[in-house]
Amino acid sequence: MWDGQRILTPSKKQSITKKSYTLFLKPDKKVSPAKVGQVLSSHFTGTKYSSYGKWKAGYRPINVPTDVESHILQIRNNVPKEYAAIQWLAMASPANSVYLPFYTNISDTPSQYKVDGDYQDPTNTKSAYWTYKTTAMVVEAYKHKKFIDSSTSKKTDLIYKDVNPTKKAVTKQLKANLAQSDKVAKTLSGDKLTAYLTEQNQKNADYAQKKWQTMNNSLIVHSNKLAPVTKSKLTFNK
Numbered sequence: 422m423w424d425g426q427r428i429l430t431p432s433k434k435q436s437i438t439k440k441s442y443t444l445f446l447k448p449d450k451k452v453s454p455a456k457v458g459q460v461l462s463s464h465f466t467g468t469k470y471s472s473y474g475k476w477k478a479g480y481r482p483i484n485v486p487t488d489v490e491s492h493i494l495q496i497r498n499n500v501p502k503e504y505a506a507i508q509w510l511a512m513a514s515p516a517n518s519v520y521l522p523f524y525t526n527i528s529d530t531p532s533q534y535k536v537d538g539d540y541q542d543p544t545n546t547k548s549a550y551w552t553y554k555t556t557a558m559v560v561e562a563y564k565h566k567k568f569i570d571s572s573t574s575k576k577t578d579l580i581y582k583d584v585n586p587t588k589k590a591v592t593k594q595l596k597a598n599l600a601q602s603d604k605v606a607k608t609l610s611g612d613k614l615t616a617y618l619t620e621q622n623q624k625n626a627d628y629a630q631k632k633w634q635t636m637n638n639s640l641i642v643h644s645n646k647l648a649p650v651t652k653s654k655l656t657f658n659k
Contacts, residue, residue, distance in 0.1 A: 552637070
Protein backbone atom coordinates (compact mmCIF):
# COMPACT_ATOMS: atom_id res chain seq x y z
CA MET A 422 0.00 0.00 0.00
CA TRP A 423 2.82 2.38 0.84
CA ASP A 424 4.45 1.83 -2.56
CA GLY A 425 1.23 2.14 -4.56
CA GLN A 426 0.24 5.32 -2.77
CA ARG A 427 3.81 6.66 -3.17
CA ILE A 428 3.50 6.28 -6.95
CA LEU A 429 -0.06 7.57 -7.40
CA THR A 430 -0.10 10.26 -4.71
CA PRO A 431 3.51 11.34 -4.18
CA SER A 432 2.36 14.59 -2.58
CA LYS A 433 1.32 12.63 0.53
CA LYS A 434 4.49 11.78 2.40
CA GLN A 435 4.20 8.64 4.49
CA SER A 436 6.44 6.34 6.45
CA ILE A 437 6.78 2.76 5.30
CA THR A 438 6.64 1.68 8.94
CA LYS A 439 3.06 2.90 9.50
CA LYS A 440 0.72 0.26 10.90
CA SER A 441 -2.17 1.34 8.68
CA TYR A 442 -2.81 3.55 5.66
CA THR A 443 -5.76 5.54 4.39
CA LEU A 444 -7.72 3.14 2.18
CA PHE A 445 -8.76 5.69 -0.46
CA LEU A 446 -6.58 8.55 -1.69
CA LYS A 447 -7.08 10.92 -4.59
CA PRO A 448 -4.23 10.56 -7.10
CA ASP A 449 -2.21 13.68 -7.83
CA LYS A 450 -2.90 13.25 -11.56
CA LYS A 451 -5.35 11.30 -13.69
CA VAL A 452 -4.37 7.63 -13.74
CA SER A 453 -3.44 6.15 -17.12
CA PRO A 454 -2.99 2.46 -17.98
CA ALA A 455 0.75 3.11 -18.02
CA LYS A 456 0.57 4.42 -14.47
CA VAL A 457 -1.36 1.36 -13.33
CA GLY A 458 1.33 -0.74 -15.01
CA GLN A 459 3.99 1.17 -13.09
CA VAL A 460 2.26 0.28 -9.83
CA LEU A 461 1.85 -3.38 -10.72
CA SER A 462 5.48 -3.56 -11.86
CA SER A 463 6.93 -1.89 -8.79
CA HIS A 464 9.39 -3.59 -6.49
CA PHE A 465 9.79 -0.40 -4.43
CA THR A 466 11.47 0.83 -7.59
CA GLY A 467 13.75 3.83 -7.08
CA THR A 468 13.77 3.57 -3.29
CA LYS A 469 16.19 2.09 -0.79
CA TYR A 470 13.62 -0.66 -0.20
CA SER A 471 13.90 -1.97 -3.77
CA SER A 472 14.11 -5.77 -3.90
CA TYR A 473 16.40 -5.27 -6.89
CA GLY A 474 18.74 -3.17 -4.77
CA LYS A 475 19.66 -3.25 -1.09
CA TRP A 476 16.10 -4.35 -0.21
CA LYS A 477 16.31 -2.57 3.14
CA ALA A 478 14.16 -4.28 5.79
CA GLY A 479 13.06 -6.90 3.24
CA TYR A 480 9.51 -5.61 2.70
CA ARG A 481 7.44 -7.62 0.23
CA PRO A 482 7.12 -5.74 -3.09
CA ILE A 483 4.06 -5.58 -5.35
CA ASN A 484 5.95 -7.20 -8.23
CA VAL A 485 7.49 -10.56 -7.32
CA PRO A 486 9.42 -13.10 -9.43
CA THR A 487 6.61 -15.65 -9.14
CA ASP A 488 4.08 -13.44 -10.94
CA VAL A 489 2.47 -15.43 -13.77
CA GLU A 490 0.60 -12.66 -15.57
CA SER A 491 -0.74 -9.17 -15.03
CA HIS A 492 -3.86 -7.56 -16.49
CA ILE A 493 -5.13 -3.99 -16.85
CA LEU A 494 -8.68 -3.66 -18.17
CA GLN A 495 -9.48 -0.36 -19.88
CA ILE A 496 -12.79 0.90 -21.27
CA ARG A 497 -12.05 3.92 -23.45
CA ASN A 498 -14.59 6.72 -23.89
CA ASN A 499 -13.01 8.36 -26.95
CA VAL A 500 -13.68 5.58 -29.46
CA PRO A 501 -16.80 3.64 -30.56
CA LYS A 502 -17.98 0.97 -28.13
CA GLU A 503 -17.22 -1.82 -30.64
CA TYR A 504 -13.51 -1.47 -29.89
CA ALA A 505 -13.49 0.58 -26.70
CA ALA A 506 -12.36 -2.29 -24.48
CA ILE A 507 -8.64 -3.02 -24.25
CA GLN A 508 -6.96 -5.65 -22.14
CA TRP A 509 -3.35 -4.75 -21.40
CA LEU A 510 -1.60 -8.04 -20.71
CA ALA A 511 1.90 -8.70 -19.40
CA MET A 512 3.09 -12.27 -19.03
CA ALA A 513 5.28 -13.43 -16.13
CA SER A 514 6.82 -10.70 -13.95
CA PRO A 515 5.56 -7.30 -15.24
CA ALA A 516 8.75 -5.57 -14.11
CA ASN A 517 10.62 -7.53 -16.78
CA SER A 518 7.79 -7.87 -19.28
CA VAL A 519 5.67 -5.47 -21.33
CA TYR A 520 1.94 -4.70 -21.35
CA LEU A 521 0.45 -5.50 -24.75
CA PRO A 522 -2.83 -3.81 -25.76
CA PHE A 523 -5.31 -6.46 -26.91
CA TYR A 524 -8.69 -5.64 -28.40
CA THR A 525 -11.48 -7.72 -26.86
CA ASN A 526 -13.97 -7.74 -29.76
CA ILE A 527 -12.13 -10.62 -31.43
CA SER A 528 -12.79 -14.10 -32.81
CA ASP A 529 -9.51 -15.76 -31.81
CA THR A 530 -6.60 -15.48 -29.38
CA PRO A 531 -3.03 -14.84 -30.62
CA SER A 532 -1.41 -18.22 -31.24
CA GLN A 533 1.43 -17.83 -28.73
CA TYR A 534 -1.08 -17.27 -25.94
CA LYS A 535 -2.83 -20.62 -26.40
CA VAL A 536 0.15 -22.98 -26.57
CA ASP A 537 -0.60 -26.20 -24.66
CA GLY A 538 1.67 -26.99 -21.74
CA ASP A 539 3.02 -23.45 -21.23
CA TYR A 540 4.09 -24.23 -17.71
CA GLN A 541 5.76 -27.55 -18.51
CA ASP A 542 7.95 -26.79 -21.52
CA PRO A 543 10.33 -23.85 -21.12
CA THR A 544 12.01 -24.73 -24.42
CA ASN A 545 8.86 -23.96 -26.41
CA THR A 546 9.83 -20.82 -28.32
CA LYS A 547 6.28 -20.44 -29.62
CA SER A 548 4.99 -19.79 -26.11
CA ALA A 549 4.49 -16.19 -25.04
CA TYR A 550 4.61 -17.23 -21.40
CA TRP A 551 8.05 -18.82 -21.65
CA THR A 552 9.45 -15.97 -23.71
CA TYR A 553 8.69 -13.47 -20.94
CA LYS A 554 9.34 -15.94 -18.11
CA THR A 555 12.84 -16.52 -19.45
CA THR A 556 13.55 -12.82 -19.06
CA ALA A 557 12.33 -12.85 -15.46
CA MET A 558 14.42 -15.90 -14.56
CA VAL A 559 17.66 -14.52 -16.00
CA VAL A 560 17.19 -11.07 -14.47
CA GLU A 561 16.20 -12.50 -11.09
CA ALA A 562 19.36 -14.62 -10.97
CA TYR A 563 21.63 -11.61 -11.54
CA LYS A 564 19.59 -8.65 -10.30
CA HIS A 565 22.22 -7.62 -7.74
CA LYS A 566 25.21 -7.90 -10.07
CA LYS A 567 26.81 -5.42 -12.47
CA PHE A 568 29.13 -5.81 -15.45
CA ILE A 569 31.23 -3.50 -17.61
CA ASP A 570 29.33 -2.29 -20.66
CA SER A 571 31.82 -2.55 -23.52
CA SER A 572 30.14 0.34 -25.39
CA THR A 573 30.51 2.82 -22.50
CA SER A 574 33.18 1.20 -20.30
CA LYS A 575 30.85 1.81 -17.36
CA LYS A 576 29.24 -0.56 -14.91
CA THR A 577 25.64 -1.48 -15.65
CA ASP A 578 23.19 -4.31 -15.02
CA LEU A 579 20.78 -6.42 -17.05
CA ILE A 580 17.78 -4.21 -16.27
CA TYR A 581 19.31 -0.96 -17.52
CA LYS A 582 21.33 -2.48 -20.35
CA ASP A 583 18.72 -4.78 -21.88
CA VAL A 584 15.26 -4.80 -20.32
CA ASN A 585 14.42 -1.12 -19.83
CA PRO A 586 15.51 0.07 -23.31
CA THR A 587 13.62 -2.78 -24.97
CA LYS A 588 10.51 -2.18 -22.88
CA LYS A 589 10.57 1.55 -23.70
CA ALA A 590 10.95 0.99 -27.45
CA VAL A 591 8.36 -1.79 -27.64
CA THR A 592 5.83 0.14 -25.55
CA LYS A 593 6.22 3.20 -27.79
CA GLN A 594 5.65 1.12 -30.91
CA LEU A 595 2.65 -0.72 -29.45
CA LYS A 596 0.99 2.59 -28.58
CA ALA A 597 1.62 3.83 -32.12
CA ASN A 598 0.17 0.59 -33.50
CA LEU A 599 -2.93 0.98 -31.33
CA ALA A 600 -3.48 4.55 -32.49
CA GLN A 601 -3.13 3.51 -36.13
CA SER A 602 -5.42 0.49 -35.84
CA ASP A 603 -8.03 2.64 -34.09
CA LYS A 604 -8.11 4.87 -37.18
CA VAL A 605 -8.62 1.93 -39.50
CA ALA A 606 -11.24 0.43 -37.17
CA LYS A 607 -13.39 3.54 -37.62
CA THR A 608 -13.94 2.55 -41.25
CA LEU A 609 -15.06 -1.01 -40.44
CA SER A 610 -18.03 -2.71 -38.83
CA GLY A 611 -19.47 -6.12 -38.06
CA ASP A 612 -17.48 -9.20 -38.99
CA LYS A 613 -14.89 -7.15 -40.89
CA LEU A 614 -14.16 -5.12 -37.78
CA THR A 615 -13.85 -8.22 -35.61
CA ALA A 616 -11.54 -9.87 -38.14
CA TYR A 617 -9.37 -6.75 -38.31
CA LEU A 618 -9.07 -6.40 -34.53
CA THR A 619 -8.18 -10.10 -34.24
CA GLU A 620 -5.49 -9.65 -36.88
CA GLN A 621 -4.01 -6.62 -35.12
CA ASN A 622 -3.78 -8.51 -31.83
CA GLN A 623 -1.78 -11.24 -33.55
CA LYS A 624 0.53 -8.71 -35.20
CA ASN A 625 1.24 -6.96 -31.90
CA ALA A 626 1.82 -10.30 -30.15
CA ASP A 627 4.27 -11.36 -32.89
CA TYR A 628 6.09 -8.03 -32.84
CA ALA A 629 6.57 -7.88 -29.07
CA GLN A 630 7.57 -11.52 -28.72
CA LYS A 631 10.17 -11.27 -31.48
CA LYS A 632 11.73 -8.20 -29.82
CA TRP A 633 11.72 -9.97 -26.46
CA GLN A 634 13.33 -13.11 -27.84
CA THR A 635 16.10 -11.01 -29.39
CA MET A 636 16.58 -9.28 -26.05
CA ASN A 637 16.69 -12.63 -24.23
CA ASN A 638 19.61 -13.66 -26.42
CA SER A 639 21.41 -10.48 -25.38
CA LEU A 640 20.55 -11.15 -21.73
CA ILE A 641 22.14 -14.58 -21.92
CA VAL A 642 25.33 -13.13 -23.42
CA HIS A 643 25.55 -10.39 -20.80
CA SER A 644 24.65 -12.70 -17.92
CA ASN A 645 27.62 -14.84 -18.91
CA LYS A 646 29.81 -11.92 -17.85
CA LEU A 647 28.21 -12.09 -14.43
CA ALA A 648 28.90 -15.79 -13.95
CA PRO A 649 32.58 -16.00 -12.95
CA VAL A 650 34.55 -19.01 -14.04
CA THR A 651 36.28 -20.53 -11.01
CA LYS A 652 39.40 -22.59 -11.35
CA SER A 653 40.10 -25.32 -8.87
CA LYS A 654 43.37 -27.12 -8.27
CA LEU A 655 42.99 -30.85 -8.43
CA THR A 656 45.12 -33.13 -6.29
CA PHE A 657 45.66 -36.74 -7.29
CA ASN A 658 46.76 -39.37 -4.86
CA LYS A 659 49.22 -41.90 -6.21
